[in-house]
Amino acid sequence: MRYSTATSLALWSIFAPALAFQPASIRLNARYSSSLTMTEGGKKKIVVIGNGMVGQRFMENMIDLDKDDKCTLATFCEEKRAAYNRVKLTSYFETMDPSDLSMTEEYNEDGSTPWFEENNVELYLNDKAVAMDTDAKTITGESGRTIDYDVAVLATGSFPFVPPIPGKQRPGVFVYRTIEDLESMLAYAKEHNVKSAAVIGGGLLGLEAAKAVADMNVESHIIEFAPFLMCRQIDEGGHNALVGTIEEMGLKVHCNARTESFVGSDGTTDSESEAPVSALRFSNDDWEDLPVQMVVVSCGIKPRDELARDAGIEVGERGGVVVDEQMRTSAKDVYAIGEIALYNNFIYGLIAPGYDMAGVASKIVADNDLEAELDFDETPAFTGADLSTKLKLLGCDVASFGVNQPAPDDTDVTDMVWNDPLSGVYRKLIFNKAGTKLRGGILVGDAADYTKLHKLAMSGGELPENPATLLAPTSARGDTGEDDTEEISMDANAEICSCNGVTRGTIAAAVAELGVDGATLPVLKKCTRAGTGCGGCEPAVKAILGQELEKLGGSLSTHMCEHFPYSRPELMAKIRLEEDLTSVDSFEKILAKYGTGDGCETCKPPVAGILAQLVNGMILDDARDSLQDTNDRALANMQRGGTYSVVPRVPGGELSPDQLIVMGEVAKKYQLYTKITGAQRVDLFGAAKHQLPDIWEELGNAGLESGHAYGKALRTVKSCVGSTWCRYGVQDSVSFAVKVENRYKG
Numbered sequence: 001m002r003y004s005t006a007t008s009l010a011l012w013s014i015f016a017p018a019l020a021f022q023p024a025s026i027r028l029n030a031r032y033s034s035s036l037t038m039t040e041g042g043k044k045k046i047v048v049i050g051n052g053m054v055g056q057r058f059m060e061n062m063i064d065l066d067k068d069d070k071c072t073l074a075t076f077c078e079e080k081r082a083a084y085n086r087v088k089l090t091s092y093f094e095t096m097d098p099s100d101l102s103m104t105e106e107y108n109e110d111g112s113t114p115w116f117e118e119n120n121v122e123l124y125l126n127d128k129a130v131a132m133d134t135d136a137k138t139i140t141g142e143s144g145r146t147i148d149y150d151v152a153v154l155a156t157g158s159f160p161f162v163p164p165i166p167g168k169q170r171p172g173v174f175v176y177r178t179i180e181d182l183e184s185m186l187a188y189a190k191e192h193n194v195k196s197a198a199v200i201g202g203g204l205l206g207l208e209a210a211k212a213v214a215d216m217n218v219e220s221h222i223i224e225f226a227p228f229l230m231c232r233q234i235d236e237g238g239h240n241a242l243v244g245t246i247e248e249m250g251l252k253v254h255c256n257a258r259t260e261s262f263v264g265s266d267g268t269t270d271s272e273s274e275a276p277v278s279a280l281r282f283s284n285d286d287w288e289d290l291p292v293q294m295v296v297v298s299c300g301i302k303p304r305d306e307l308a309r310d311a312g313i314e315v316g317e318r319g320g321v322v323v324d325e326q327m328r329t330s331a332k333d334v335y336a337i338g339e340i341a342l343y344n345n346f347i348y349g350l351i352a353p354g355y356d357m358a359g360v361a362s363k364i365v366a367d368n369d370l371e372a373e374l375d376f377d378e379t380p381a382f383t384g385a386d387l388s389t390k391l392k393l394l395g396c397d398v399a400s401f402g403v404n405q406p407a408p409d410d411t412d413v414t415d416m417v418w419n420d421p422l423s424g425v426y427r428k429l430i431f432n433k434a435g436t437k438l439r440g441g442i443l444v445g446d447a448a449d450y451t452k453l454h455k456l457a458m459s460g461g462e463l464p465e466n467p468a469t470l471l472a473p474t475s476a477r478g479d480t481g482e483d484d485t486e487e488i489s490m491d492a493n494a495e496i497c498s499c500n501g502v503t504r505g506t507i508a509a510a511v512a513e514l515g516v517d518g519a520t521l522p523v524l525k526k527c528t529r530a531g532t533g534c535g536g537c538e539p540a541v542k543a544i545l546g547q548e549l550e551k552l553g554g555s556l557s558t559h560m561c562e563h564f565p566y567s568r569p570e571l572m573a574k575i576r577l578e579e580d581l582t583s584v585d586s587f588e589k590i591l592a593k594y595g596t597g598d599g600c601e602t603c604k605p606p607v608a609g610i611l612a613q614l615v616n617g618m619i620l621d622d623a624r625d626s627l628q629d630t631n632d633r634a635l636a637n638m639q640r641g642g643t644y645s646v647v648p649r650v651p652g653g654e655l656s657p658d659q660l661i662v663m664g665e666v667a668k669k670y671q672l673y674t675k676i677t678g679a680q681r682v683d684l685f686g687a688a689k690h691q692l693p694d695i696w697e698e699l700g701n702a703g704l705e706s707g708h709a710y711g712k713a714l715r716t717v718k719s720c721v722g723s724t725w726c727r728y729g730v731q732d733s734v735s736f737a738v739k740v741e742n743r744y745k746g
Contacts, residue, residue, distance in 0.1 A: 044071040044369050047139055047149040049129045049307065051077035053085065054338035054354040055155030056103050061362035063119055070370040073121045076141055078128035079178060081111035087351060087533065089182065090208050093215045094600055098179055129156075132311040134331040151365050154308055154321055154329070154336040155358075158301035158349075163200070166269055167262030172277040173295045176209040189216050189294060196221065197294035198280050200259060202229040206298040207393045210251055213296060221252045221290060223280065228255055233389065233400040237419055238444040241426035244638040245396040245445065247689070248424075254290075258283040262295055303340045303347060316342040325381035327361040333369075335361045343382060351533045352499045353385035359501070386458065386498075390443075390450045392535075395601050396424070397447035402440025402457035403430055413439070416471045420445075422637065425473050429453070435467055446473035451488075451540060488540050496540050499533025506530070507544050516554035521545060522562075561602040564595040568606045575610060585615045613714070613744060635706040636692055646684040646695055647677065648704035649745065652719050652737030655704075662702035666695055681716070714744035 046062060048055045059073050077083075084101040092101060099106040104115035116123040127141040132152070140146040160175040162168055172192065174185050176199075188194065195218065199210040202224025213220040222229070228239030243253050260283040264275030279289040303320040314322045314330035320342030327335045327343075337357040339349050348354065363380040366372040388401035406413045414435055418427040425445035431438055438456045453470065455461065464470065488496070492505030510528045511519045521542055525531045531538040546556035558567040566574065571594060575584050584590050587607050591599055599607075636644035648663065663682050667674045673685040687695055696706060717740050720726060722733030 043069070044150040045148060046071050046073050046151045046153065046365065046369075047147060048073065048075040048153045048155055049132075049139065050155035050157055050338075050340075051075045051079075051083045051123070052155060052157050052338065053083060053087075053103060053351065054157070054358050055153070056083035057355050058153055058155065058337060058358040058362050059119075059121060061358060062366065065362055065366040065372055065374070066370055067372065068370075070372075073119075074124065074147060075121065076124045076127055076129040076139070078126065078142070079111075079180070080126055081107055081179070082113050082116065082123060082125070084179065085532065086177070088535070089176075089179070090212050090215070092179060092182055093212065094598060101179070129307055132307055134311050134313065134334060137333070150333065151369055152334045153361060153365075154313075154334065154340055155338050156304040156307060156340050158339040159304050160297065161300045161302050162297050163259075163299055165200075165259055165262060166271045167264060167273070167277065168297070169271060170262055170264055170273070170275065170277040172293060173262060173297065176205065176212065176296050176298045182212060185212070185294065185296065186216055189218055192276065192293055194218050194293040196292045197296060198223050198290060198292045199296045199298055201298035201300070202226065202253070202255065203232065203298070203300065204230060204389075204391065204393065204398075205300075207246075209296045209298040210246075211394050213294075214249065214251055218294070219250070219252070221254060221292065222246070223257045223259060223290075224253070224255045225257060225259075226255065229253065230398070233404065234398065234442050234444060235405060235428065237417060237426045237428060238398075238442045241419070241421070241424050241444040242393075242396060242398065244421065244424050246394055248634065248638060249394055251394070256284070257287075263289060301339065301349065303342070305340055308336070308340070316345065320347050325360075325383060326364045326379070327357055327382060328364075335365070337361050344384065346384075348385055348387075350385065350387060350389065353382075353387075355499055355501070355533070356385060357382050388454055388458075390447055390454075397443065397445060397450075399443040399447040399450045399454075400441070401450070401454040402438070404428075404440040404442050406430060406439075416468060418471050418473065418476075420473075420476070423475065424638070425475065427471060427473060429467075429471055431463075431467060436463060438463060438467070438470070443473075446475050448474040448539075451537075488543055496544065497528075497530040497533065497537045499537075500529040502528050502530040504544060507541060508548050511545060511548035512552070516549060516552050519545060519549060519554070520557065560606060561600055563591065563597045563599050563603050566594065568610075571607075572610050572613075575614060581614060585611070587611070634689060634692060635696060636687060643685070644687045644689060644692060646672070646687055646692070646699070646706075647681050648699050649706065649741075650681055650704075651741040651745070652717055652734050653681075654734055654738055659702045659704055662699060662704070666698050669698075670695060714741060717741040 048059055055075060059075065062071065062073060081098055083103040084098060085103060088101060092098070102113060105113040107113055111125050112123050124141060124145065127143045127145065129139055130142050131140040132138070137149050137152075138146050139149060139152060160177050162175065167173070172188060174181055174188070189197075197213045197218045198221045199206050199213060200223050201209070202222050206222060206224070207229070210220045210222045228236050229242055230239070234242065246253060260281045261269040262277045263269055263279040263281050264273045265278040266273060266275040268275060269281060276293070277295050278293065279291050280295070281289050305315050305319055305321050308321045308329070309315050311331065313334065316322055321329050321336040321340050323329055323336050323341045323343050327337055327341060329336050338354040339347060341348070341357055360380045360382045363374060363376070367374050367376070388399075390397070390399035392398070412433045414431045414433055416429050416431070418425065420426070423445065427441070427443050427446070429438060429441040437460055438453065440457050441453055443450060443453075456463065489504060492503060492508065494504045496502055496504050496507060506528055507524065507530055510524055514523060514527070524541065524545055531541045542556070549556055559565050560568055560571065564571060574594060575590065578584050584593060587599065587604065590607055595603070634644060636646050638644060663684070666672070667684050670687060670691055672687055675683045675685065677683045717737040719733040719737035721729065722735070723729035723731055724734060
């Protein structure tokens, strides 16, 4: 059986529901043995086992379809709070407020939300479903509560797969799945002063976990068994581009890693010791132990089918509840949706297929059990799903669509590759042999035109006369892609959000109803659900919002992000007007004076650029290193193959013979390729990352410094030799150029 699991954070967490819930009106530790009434006033009782994203969507669909109020809904969940968006789990660190992830409304103190009471849904918090009798049609919770059902829906999702590595039982070894997991990791890191952690798994979920670890200000090591990261979505070229971005953020990547054991602080490597984890040991030849104080396992998922298995419901050989096209299981009146559902011997982990399953199951239940008049042209059916994905991982666009890794025996293949290691952009488009159809592709670093390319591949649309024009990224064409509204259909029936099935017409109607003052992106997303799944359609939703606001005489906000109510130029202007720059000489001070919250990856780099221009301090001092997002941390430019180029700043192009000699000696000592750049600087290529501190020490002793070629402020001031040497010179242009460059250098 094939699995699409390890495909993304959108892969496991989307549906990862919790198995248990207990109504707010009942004490959470109460025990029950009596069977609750199956129907209420003749209504059908529908019980959803699991209140994750897919289970929640099923209930919302049922409420919309049950126009005549013929059913009552109940749901189990073993977590202490109602459904939340696991796809965006890492964003929890931005506010540390679980309500920001809630699928409905803000949480009450008991973990429920007003939505459940308003819609008469029985919510069983902290109550894992542990037994199911398909003959008696009852479900029993861990609390002892037993309830009857007319229809049961299994939405139990999956659990993290933990390989049988000796030492996995140690304190300091975690999985990445729930808000509680994040809170436990954060508490452990603080209590044990964790400086370094390893994330086992280099898939999409693993990279999200690595980001979570890095957000704790802990050095993050990504440990991947395969030769390259995200091997299900990208190839080696995409891997190289992605690794460059990841390592620029200070994370470490270790591929082809064979983890042998988690070593304890007492030196043991067995499966019994409870000594805290202190290192990773590998079976690779010549690999030394990696000292870490925490391990996060993110190696994929397994369907959580134990409840169905114990109830005698048919499951697959490798897990998952077998379903047909209407999501029916082998048991009468029992359905399965989400990551637990095994359709056509395949487990779908993406959020869009899960929502599709919820849509099909809810329509079938409404039609068959509630006798709702739905007037189907065809019987609703789930027949598979498109597994294309577009995500932003660690600040880097990563997308794959269609046939992105053709089988070895697939001969109808021609591909084109764009590889720009300087910008960290890699794109591979796969065409048929004749070059008349786009079959699929891989986009890393710039996926702004993903929607257009994905549509071409899926629809088999006509290509441009020269298909190569599709290859260049929008950034190379002088276009960010964010304002490319021509690709967004004006058809009201055009689907914009595939995760939630939201059309352009729905979005436009919502903007009109909200009005100019009320229509903001967060409000629009909440009321239409567009962009609340994987987030890939958010740029399109934002563009439509702007278009519809213009029709109403309004305009779209240009704020940098939710933390600053200004654009970058507006914020720059305000800071420039400060009489005392020491009051705004750090990100924290600027945020306190002009923003709110803790900041994010969107606002930190622009503020870093402002600080570089106005304060002109050392880039790595005063916590400014944490604001950088590219090559600044390494003080060098990442090149192909993971090496770096070193470009010493030469203000005004003026340097001494001794400095020139030192450059030559350094290049010779470290065997660096040397070139004069277009900006008339000396570029030294081929430096390994571990060599950079020594290289800069030698260059620094000669009075040379870093900053050129990647600084977020002024890079170069060119000048002629001026009146000092030129017989036609009228002023000392060199001195002026040196003065200007030193004043505004980044």
